[in-house]
Amino acid sequence: MITMLYRLLKSCNVGNKCRLSTLLWSLAAWILFLHIYNTLFPSGTLLPEPRNPWSKGMDIYADLEVYQRVHKSDRTADVGTKHPPRKKGRFPITIPFKNKGGDRIEEAREQAALQKLAVLFPGRKYAIDPSKTSSGNVGYFYPGRQWRDTDGKTIQAHGGGILYVEGTQTFYWYGENKDGPTYHAGKHGLARVDVLGISCYSSKDLWAWKFEGMALRGERVDKSSDLYFRNVVERPKVIYNARTKNYIMWMHIDNGNYSKAAVGVAISTQPEGPFEYMGSKRPHGCDSRDMTIFKDDNGDAYIIYSSLTNSELHIGMLTEDYTDIVERGMKKALVSQHREAPAVFKHRNIYYMVTSGCTGWNPNGALVHVAESMLGPWATLGDPCIGGEDEEFRSHTFFSQGSFVLPLPGLTDSFLFMADRWRPANLADSRYVWLVLTMGASAVPIDDAEFSFKFPQCKQVQIPWAEKWKLPEDWKGALKRSSSRVIQLTWYSSWVS
Known part of the structure; x- marks a missing residue:
């Protein structure tokens, strides 16, 4: 429009005068044209928008x-x-x-x-299916593809985490079962699925998963129950208490409009459940939404949750039996930074946390934070995602949101980054993006220079993209050996730089 106005004004020079009415009618015509254009083509996808990949989600x-x-x-x-x-x-x-x-x-x-x-969201013919996969594809991870269990059924374990039971050398994967119709709670509500419960799967190799059943079932009758199907039960995490010999599950508990903002706890004597639900509360008297728990090497356990309408994170200790929260001593982290979906891990006595921005179901940029103590202070290292040919794909956590970081037993300096690629039009078909997280060279926090001298052992965290990858052939053997070995990954991806 500016170009055309310029041409019109250029024609109205000394040698070629034009009337004021002509200018006014021309301007009115262009305003009418813009109004019609915006009415016909309202979508923001027709014209590129400015990007801020760390704070603004991509509405694909x-x-x-x-x-x-x-x-x-x-x-x-x-x-x-x-x-x-x-x-x-x-x-x-x-x-x-x-x-x-x-x-x-x-x-x-x-x-x-x-x-x-x-x-x-590749189609069903590309699914990872241990019940049908040929020997040539056994053990290969394909981030974003459908993933089926040993019975050939789609795995439903979203927003969850993994517990490794060393005695049986078995991994247990817990997550939200979203195998129901997606709908919107109210005219402006978020996409959701009724609470079906928390699924549990077991595996010896992290690739072939057996469905163990519903570790915690939703409630269809009792409307007063936190587990009532119209409520919200998200992001379950399980840890083992060696003192009580119980398995403890914590989760985000909410009502349909996300105003309850609490955490719930359940207990079981077996890793696969069934878990007995014990109740919910607002931790430290604060609102709580996306959350996780972390068990330290010395047995201390912590709860980390988004609070103050997701504007900051709160970190506090759990009681010795892991079934309640120590009300005193809560610390705030990442204040006014609007981070959620925390996933915590520890490497060489330094604590790391991967978070996402707050953009609903839409993907956004991940950030890694670091601290010498779980209670902080926490500093920011930056975006861990690397590789790939597409900057928008990479800067939006490969179109996923982190859920958990699992230490890989028997392998040094390597972790498993677990994320969900949400599909809000059909949440049952949301996918899993699993990639290896590695620890690189020394790094310095980017958000405050005063932290520089406090983390001499701080390492750079990297999550490289790979369309196809697998763990070392003898990795399961490494689980049985007391000594660790360096991971040797096989990469198959044109996206890896």
Whole structure:
């Protein structure tokens, strides 16, 4: 528009005078044109927006839902069959404006949405399926693909974590079972699924998972129960108490509009459950939403949760039996930074925490934070995600949100980063993005120079992207040996730099 106004004014020079009425009518015509354009093409995807990859989420799901509206049977459609995952090139994040035809623009958006859907959520033919996979693919992780258990059923363990039981050398994976229809609670409510319960899976190798059943079931009758199906039960984590010989599960408890903002606890004598629900509370008298727990080497356990409407994190100790919260001594971290989804791990006596921004179901940039004590102070190292050809993909945590960081027994300086690639139009089809997290060279916090001298052993945290990867062939043997060995990963990805 500026260019056209310039041309109009240029024509109104000394040698070619134009009337004031002509200028006014021309300006009115352009205002009318802009109004019609914005009415026909309201979507922000037609024109690229400025990016702030650390704080602003990428709203790609609006494009995906265009496709979903046209193809309402998408839940059962194998949309990835004709569009296998892209090997090279950039994601079609924005759609160029090529014509003024509403139908053609809508068709272009549908095609672009289909491409994104196929890349981010590959179809069923690409699923990781231990019950059918050929020997050539055994043990390979494919982040973002459907993942099935040993019975060939889709794994439902979202927002969860893993407990390793050393005595039996078994991993137990707990997570939200979202195998139900997705709907919106109210006109402006977030996408949700009724509370079905917390699933439990077991594995010896982190790849082939056996469904052990519902460790904690939702409630269909008692409306006063925290586990009532219209409420919210999210981000379950389980730790073992050696003193009481009990397994303790903590989780985020809320009502349908997220105003309860509490944490709940359940207990079991067996890792697979069933867990007995004990109740909920607001920790330290504060609102609590995304949360996790962390068990230290000395047996002390901590709860970490987003509070003050997700503007800061709170960290406090659990009681000796892990079933309650020590009300005194709570510390605040990352104040006014609006971080959620904390995932804590420890490396060489230094504590690290991976967090995400607060953008609902939309992906955003991960950050790593570091401290010498679980109670802080905490400093920020930066975005751990590296590799790949697409900056938007990388700077949005590979289109996922972190959930847990698992130390890999028998392997030094290596952890498993667990994340969820949420699909708000169909939460049951949300995917898992598992990648290896490695500790690199020494690093210095970026947010405050005064922290520099406090972390002489602080290491750089890296999460490299890989479309296909596996653990070392003799990794399970390393679990049985007392000495650790350095991880040797096999990478298969055109996205790794």
